Structures are given as C-alpha cells and as structure tokens.
Amino acid sequence: MTAMTHSHDDDALAELRALKLATRARRAKFLRRAWPLLLILGVLVAVAILAPWIAPHDPLRQNLMGRLKPPGTEARGVLYLLGSDELGRDLLSRVIFGARVSLLVAFGSVIISGVVGTALGMYAGYARGWAERIIMRVTDVFLSIPAILLAIIAVAVLGPGLMNVVLVLALTRWPRYARVAYAQTLALSNAPYVRLSRFMGGGMPHILIRHVLPNIMGALIVIATLEFGLMVLFEASLSFLGLGVQPPTPSWGATLATGRDYVATAWWIAVFPGLCLFLLVLAMNLLGDLLRDHFDPRLR
Amino acid sequence: MTRYLLRKLGEALVVMFGVSTLIFFIQRLTGDPTFLLLPETATPADIEAMRHALGFDRPLVVQYLSFLWDLAHFDLGRSVIQNLPVVDMIGARLPYTLMLAGGALLVACVVGVPLGVLMALRHGTPVATFLSGLVVAAQSLPTFWSGIILIMVFAVGLGWLPPSSAGGFSHLVLPSVALGLLSMATFARVARTAVLDELSKEYVRTARARGVGRARLVFRHLARNASIPVITVAALEISNLLAGAVVVETVFAWPGLGQLTMQSIVSRDFMVVQGVVLLGAFVTVGLNVLADILYSLVDPRITLTTGRR
Numbered sequence: 001m002t003a004m005t006h007s008h009d010d011d012a013l014a015e016l017r018a019l020k021l022a023t024r025a026r027r028a029k030f031l032r033r034a035w036p037l038l039l040i041l042g043v044l045v046a047v048a049i050l051a052p053w054i055a056p057h058d059p060l061r062q063n064l065m066g067r068l069k070p071p072g073t074e075a076r077g078v079l080y081l082l083g084s085d086e087l088g089r090d091l092l093s094r095v096i097f098g099a100r101v102s103l104l105v106a107f108g109s110v111i112i113s114g115v116v117g118t119a120l121g122m123y124a125g126y127a128r129g130w131a132e133r134i135i136m137r138v139t140d141v142f143l144s145i146p147a148i149l150l151a152i153i154a155v156a157v158l159g160p161g162l163m164n165v166v167l168v169l170a171l172t173r174w175p176r177y178a179r180v181a182y183a184q185t186l187a188l189s190n191a192p193y194v195r196l197s198r199f200m201g202g203g204m205p206h207i208l209i210r211h212v213l214p215n216i217m218g219a220l221i222v223i224a225t226l227e228f229g230l231m232v233l234f235e236a237s238l239s240f241l242g243l244g245v246q247p248p249t250p251s252w253g254a255t256l257a258t259g260r261d262y263v264a265t266a267w268w269i270a271v272f273p274g275l276c277l278f279l280l281v282l283a284m285n286l287l288g289d290l291l292r293d294h295f296d297p298r299l300r
Numbered sequence: 301m302t303r304y305l306l307r308k309l310g311e312a313l314v315v316m317f318g319v320s321t322l323i324f325f326i327q328r329l330t331g332d333p334t335f336l337l338l339p340e341t342a343t344p345a346d347i348e349a350m351r352h353a354l355g356f357d358r359p360l361v362v363q364y365l366s367f368l369w370d371l372a373h374f375d376l377g378r379s380v381i382q383n384l385p386v387v388d389m390i391g392a393r394l395p396y397t398l399m400l401a402g403g404a405l406l407v408a409c410v411v412g413v414p415l416g417v418l419m420a421l422r423h424g425t426p427v428a429t430f431l432s433g434l435v436v437a438a439q440s441l442p443t444f445w446s447g448i449i450l451i452m453v454f455a456v457g458l459g460w461l462p463p464s465s466a467g468g469f470s471h472l473v474l475p476s477v478a479l480g481l482l483s484m485a486t487f488a489r490v491a492r493t494a495v496l497d498e499l500s501k502e503y504v505r506t507a508r509a510r511g512v513g514r515a516r517l518v519f520r521h522l523a524r525n526a527s528i529p530v531i532t533v534a535a536l537e538i539s540n541l542l543a544g545a546v547v548v549e550t551v552f553a554w555p556g557l558g559q560l561t562m563q564s565i566v567s568r569d570f571m572v573v574q575g576v577v578l579l580g581a582f583v584t585v586g587l588n589v590l591a592d593i594l595y596s597l598v599d600p601r602i603t604l605t606t607g608r609r
Binding site for chain 2: 137138140141142144145146147148149150152153154156157158229233236237240241242243253256257259260263264267270271274277278281282284285286289
C-alpha cells in the first residue's frame with residue numbers, strides 16, 4: 001500500500017467514489033419507479049401477517065341465514081363488506097386469510113427451488129464434466145413437461161395440502177434457477193478474481209459462495225421475482241382445481257372455484273379474490289421487469 | 301442439414317426417455333401406486349388382487365422396463381375405471397382440446413402480433429408504454445378468473461354467448477379468449493423485439509431514405525424478416541396452450557383433455573392422468589424440435605453452423 005504513489009491512490013479513490021455514486025443513483029432510480037409496487041406488496045404481506053387482527057370476522061364461521069349476501073349488506077348483525085359466500089361466511093375475512101396461503105406457498109416454493117436450483121446450477125457450471133452433463137440433461141427433462149401438468153400429477157400422487165403443494169412446486173421449478181445459475185457461473189468461471197482465488201487455494205464451496213454467488217445474485221433475484229408471481233398463479237390453479245389447500249382453509253383459488261358455481265347469482269365471490277390474485281401477480285411481474293432494468297439495463 | 305436434424309431428433313429421444321422415467325418414478329413417490337387406483341374403502345384382498353392384476357408385485361426394474369416397452373409401442377395402458385385403452389380415451393377428447401388451443405392460438409396471434417408491431421413502431425412514446433402495461437396485465441391474469449369474468453359479462457350479463465360446454469362455434473369463443481389472452485403477451489413481446497431488431501438494420505434506413513411509406517415498409521419488408529421469431533414462438537406456445545387448457549376447460553366445462561384429467565383424478569383413474577401428462581410432455585418435446593427445424597429452414601445461417609445461434 002505504502003509503495004503506491006499519491007496520484008494512484010487518488011485516482012483509485014475517485015473511481016471508487018464515482019462507482020458508489022452511480023450505484024446510489026441507480027438504486028434511487030429503481031426506488032423511484034418501484035415504490036408503488038413495493039407498497040402494494042408490503043400491504044399484502046402486512047395483511048397476511050396481521051390477518052387474525054384485521055379480519056372483521058372469523059373466516060370459518062358459517063351463517064346460514066346470511067348466505068350469498070351481496071357486498072355491503074347486513075344479516076343478523078353481521079356486516080358483509082364484500083358480501084358472503086354460499087355458507088354465509090364473510091368474504092372479506094376469507095380474502096384476507098387467503099393472502100396467507102398464496103404468499104406462504106409462493107415464498108416457500110421459491111426459496112426451496114431457488115436454493116436447490118442455484119446450488120445445482122452453480123455446481124454444474126463450475127465442476128463441468130459428468131456433473132454438468134447429467135444435471136443439465138435433467139433440467140431439460142423437467143422443463144419439457146408443461147409445469148402445470150407436472151404439478152398436477154405430482155399432487156395427485158402425494159395428495160393435496162399446503163406442504164405438498166409447496167414441495168411439488170419446488171420440485172417443478174428448480175430447473176429454471178439451475179439454468180440461469182449454470183449459464184452465469186460458466187461465464188464467470190474464468191474471471192480473473194475466480195482464477196486468483198483458485199490459485200491461492202480456494203476450494204469450490206468458497207469460490208462459489210464468496211465469488212460467484214454475489215455476482216449472479218442479480219439475475220437470480222429477477223428470476224425469483226417473476227417465479228414468485230407464477231407460483232402464486234400455480235397455487236391458485238391447483239386450489240381452483242381442488243388439488244391445493246383443502247377446505248375449509250380459505251384460499252383465493254378455492255374461493256374462485258366456488259365463485260364459478262355461483263357466477264349467475266353471486267358475482268362478488270369470484271370477483272374479489274380474483275382481483276387480489278391479479279394485483280399480486282401483476283405487481284410481481286412489473287417488479288421483475290424493473291429489477292431486470294436495475295441489475296442489467298442491457299437485457300431490455 | 302440431415303446431420304443437424306438427426307442430432308436434434310436424437311436429443312429429443314433422450315429427453316423423451318428422461319420424461320418417461322421421471323413420470324414412472326413420480327408415480328412411485330408414495331411407494332405403491334396401487335393405492336392411487338383404489339377407493340379408500342378397498343379391502344386388503346382387493347389391494348392384493350389389483351396389485352397382481354396390474355403387475356405392481358413384480359420387481360421395480362421389470363415394471364420399469366415393461367412400462368418403457370409399452371410406451372415404445374404407443375401403449376399408455378388401460379383405464380382401471382372405464383376398462384378402456386387410455387389411448388382411445390385420450391383420442392376421444394383430444395379434438396376438443398385441439399379446437400380450444402387452436403382458437404386460443406388464433407386469438408393470441410391476431411391480437412398479440414399487431415400489438416407488438418405497434419409497440420415497436422411507437423417505441424419510446426406514451427402509446428408504447430401504455431400498451432406494454434396492457435401486455436403485462438394480460439400476462440398476469442389468472443385464466444380461471446378471466447374466464448369467470450368473461451362468463452359473467454358476455455354470457456350471464458349480456459347473454460351474447462353460451463356460458464359453458466361444447467357446441468357450435470359460439471361455444472368456442474369465450475374459452476379461446478380466456479386462454480388466448482395469456483399467450484397474447486408472449487406474441488406481443490416477441491413481435492415487438494423482432495420488429496425493433498429489424499428497424500435498427502441498414503436496409504430499413506435505406507428504404508426510408510428512398511421514401512418508402514410506413515405501411516409498405518411494415519408489410520413488405522419488416523413482416524418477412526420479423527416473422528421468423530414469431531413463427532418459432534408459435535410452435536413453442538402451443539404446448540403452453542395445451543397445458544393451460546386443463547384449467548380453462550374446468551372453468552367452461554369443456555369436454556377436452558383437461559376435463560378428462562380432472563375427472564380421472566377424482567375417480568382415481570391414475571393411468572389416464574399419466575397418459576395425458578406423457579402426451580403433453582411428448583408434444584412439447586416434438587414442438588421444440590419443430591421450432592428448431594422451422595428456425596433452420598427460414599434462416600439458412602443456422603444450418604451452416606449446425607447449431608442454434
């Protein structure tokens with residue numbers, strides 16, 4: 001360090017400062033464009049967590065005198081803000097509790113498939129050889145089965161339920177991350193700092209976690225965001241088909257299935273949970289696009 | 301060209317083999333697939349009889365090999381409930397699903413491609429921003445929700461179209477729109493990128509400098525070159541549409557493969573479910589090969605390097 005001349009130091013410092021400023025500017029730009037989406041997501045997460053405290057009624061309490069009441073009506077002292085379902089349960093409370101299922105399943109499956117897929121993809125991209133051939137062939141196989149069909153057959157075997165849906169979605173989706181992690185790792189495996197670390201005796205786990213992972217995180221976060229929206233849709237599809245979370249647990253997809261049966265008489269049952277589903281998925285998709293811009297503007 | 305084709309076909313066969321293996325082992329995730337085929341009220345004697353009848357009491361390797369052997373002869377097994385060959389049951393429903401997927405593909409193309417072209421031509425203007433918002437919104441629509449909303453508005457509310465089940469052409473409209481809206485986004489995106497790519501090329505500048513009008517430029521010059529990625533994506537989208545049909549058919553009580561799948565899951569007719577999934581996967585693999593071939597046919601540069609890109 002002391003051997004460096006002053007001007008060298010100053011140059012390096014100035015460069016670093018410029019880099020920091022540019023990073024800060026990019027972050028500010030991202031936040032300026034993304035804050036409405038982050039707000040929507042924050043509200044949904046808060047609603048899901050605080051569901052027992054903010055839901056006006058018990059989502060499971062039936063009231064046969066108050067069946068299929070339109071939004072804003074009152075029956076036996078209960079005000080149905082968004083109306084009631086075929087068993088007289090408060091739709092607003094069911095929609096609020098339904099957010100829990102959607103977010104929990106999407107979060108769980110994205111985390112599991114993301115970690116597994118990334119690990120396998122990075123390993124394939126770094127170790128090369130047989131591991132690469134086998135892992136990438138397996139991702140080909142998984143990705144050539146339409147995801148929703150694969151999920152349907154796996155749930156049909158394992159049986160429905162929250163945990164099974166999470167596991168099945170994770171099983172179905174890990175190849176997406178593996179592909180991205182593989183391609184990115186392959187591109188990085190000859191980067192100067194990776195070669196240096198290897199030269200200095202860095203083992204594979206060290207190199208992958210300390211040097212490769214931080215550099216491919218951006219691409220992975222973009223995929224994970226888009227996948228999150230997709231997982232919300234998949235969970236809702238499975239629940240809609242009766243293969244997801246089982247009644248009486250409220251979930252948006254299952255409520256929509258009820259709404260389909262009452263399409264002519266009680267529009268609200270299908271409209272409100274569907275709207276929440278749509279907003280959540282839309283927010284994730286838009287956020288994914290913005291994140292892609294943020295991490296790699298060239299990709300657009 | 302032949303070598304390229306043979307290599308692609310070889311790869312496809314390997315993937316199909318992998319898909320069959322995966323499906324075979326998924327069935328055995330819980331151990332004995334006999335339980336998937338029997339109602340919960342079955343007695344131990346029933347289970348034993350069924351296990352023997354279907355050969356599940358043989359060693360796993362033998363079961364696996366005979367499964368592959370049957371598949372290689374286009375034999376998807378027999379339905380336990382209906383006592384019919386699964387191939388025949390699928391054959392009876394397939395036309396409906398193809399009709400639905402075809403209708404959806406038409407909707408997706410007819411709406412998506414012009415939208416994408418417009419987005420590219422108006423690149424950077426508020427119009428393009430608005431349209432791309434529209435495209436993302438369509439992509440985020442759950443098909444089962446948009447399907448229900450369509451039924452509410454056009455069948456229940458306005459009474460213009462029938463709400464469900466198969467019949468004449470009018471029955472096909474709503475399900476096709478619900479399913480097609482999802483793929484529409486893909487077509488719009490691909491068309492937009494393709495046209496933007498072409499717009500940046502030299503010949504477009506030359507044509508513009510020569511005073512070629514916008515309409516002529518789009519239809520005569522751009523359409524030909526930009527159609528390559530659009531055609532490729534169409535081949536790939538078909539498998540998405542077939543898979544999406546499972547959900548949409550449930551909404552509209554459409555008697556296709558999706559409905560068959562759901563009925564078979566409820567009645568625990570697992571051979572049928574397996575048959576549909578295998579078919580879906582094989583069609584996807586086949587379409588991927590087709591997309592590769594299409595790509596190399598329309599773009600001679602690809603065959604020279606015997607590899608894509």
